[in-house]
Amino acid sequence: MSKEQPNNPLHGIKLATILEELYLEYGWEELGYALNINAFKNNPTYKSSLKFLRTTPWAREKVEQFYVKNMID
Structure with missing residues (x-):
């Protein structure tokens, strides 16, 4: 039922994982x-x-944008 989202770099990544990775890195x-x-x-x-x-929501968006900019490449 889940569809691929090729234009969404956060697809399949939980907020908890994002926060943990950012905390460990920064x-x-x-x-x-x-x-x-x-x-x-x-x-x-x-x-x-x-x-x-x-x-x-505004804080989550900030964190997600920071994650995409600094952790995904």
């Missing part, structure tokens, strides 16, 4: 600075950051 401090998202600046945890991104 850390909370650098992510907070690069994306200017308070959830990454003020006492961040993986669980709280993931919850925030799932409920805040």
Whole structure:
């Protein structure tokens, strides 16, 4: 039932995977600075950051764009 999405570089990649890879590569401090998202600046945890991104569309979009720009090539 799932159709291929050749123009979507994030197809098949879960938000949790994106966040984990970005955290391992950059850390909370650098992510907070690069994306200017308070959830990454003020006492961040993986669980709280993931919850925030799932409920805040503008932040999720910022993180996804950052991931595509810096992690996919």
